[in-house]
Amino acid sequence: MCAKPIETKDISYEALLQGNKDWVRDTIDKDPGFFDKLSDGQNPPVLWIGCSDSRVPANQITNTKPGDIFVHRNIANVVVHTDMNMLSVLDYSVNVLKVKHVIVCGHYGCGGVKAALGNKQVGIIDNWLRNIRDVYRTHELEMSAIQDPVKRFDRLVELNAIEGASNIMNTSIVQAAWANGQELSVHAWVYSLKTGIIKDMEVTSNCLDDVTPAFKIG
Template identity: 80%
Template sequence: MCAKTIETKDITYAGLLEGNKDWVKDMIQTDPAFFDKLSAGQAPPVLWIGCSDSRVPANQITNTRPGDIFVHRNIANVVVHTDMNLLSVLDYSINVLKVKHVIVCGHYGCGGVKAALGNKQVGIIDNWLRNIRDVYRVHESELSGITDETQKFDRLVELNAIEGAANVTNTSIVQNAWANGQELSVHAWVYSLKTGIIKDLEVTCTGIEGVPAAFKVSL
């Protein structure tokens, strides 16, 4: 028996607008009050910091609906303390939306991480990828001991997510929330494009005690 071929839909500009109408129709059929509730406001319990890769949509892979997850995405789900875009999202989600979970989710096969493993110039993104190369530098002893290139690639994807989650906890935004008694957990995940399964890297941090002394801020 031949395997079923998955056909890729031909995406056009007009097709996007038609697709929107179809989606609205489907949502109203499922829940006539859906858009009334959605327009009333948002109170998502989760902030998702993920990769811009089109194959890793937060809602679809977690089986959640619009309004359930507040999302920030960039190339290779990088978290750095100089990124005012990300910090603004983090501040708003924690101090206004009062999210209970911040998830940094990478994905195996990430093009940004793969590019950071090599020395070939890509363009202006090379400056952004330096953040991932810093992750490699910090964990060089472990990574240099991995001879299989695919395994090394996968491990750097994991370490990038772990370091990203650590950088979230190192912010004064998160530490102030904990100091004020706010319930907040920070997690690192990795998603597999091959299986569709999310791997919890089990590095959850729920309080200031998980922050290294060098990054603890005076409150």
């Protein structure tokens, strides 16, 4: 016979299920038709590509509701052209859901970015973190000029989000949408765990003119 489910430090397995029941009850008390509307389908205007970190939930930090944001998360919000999972999410979001915004959101204090800054071997994730090291290599002159290690860490978080947004913009998926006149903007954000505030990196792109020539299609 299998062992009993392991309890975490603060939340038991049973508490998760009870929490669900409590949430359903409270939600129905506030809006009796909430789940009827939710089950009718989704039409989110936003695709959020963020970090898997448990402290950065898209809906809570943007004060939005279930159904408002389509979400893809991975370690350190990495966006690379070889990730079929991410590309499948992007394709569905752009071509089926017709989202208006794609947001790549990093966060200060990101463990994945911090690991990429060091030389310690972590495990299989080292292969994933090489994508962040590539971002560092691309911006090595800027990064090497930053003497404060905290500021250097923060800047790599920002550059990783910006690079991710650039990679989204350079995909054939987004370029085809823009070529067809679809309304779509790509953004890079960084969230602060210390303040709760999101920083807009102000690199929004919404047309083919912003695509890097090396990646421009047809």
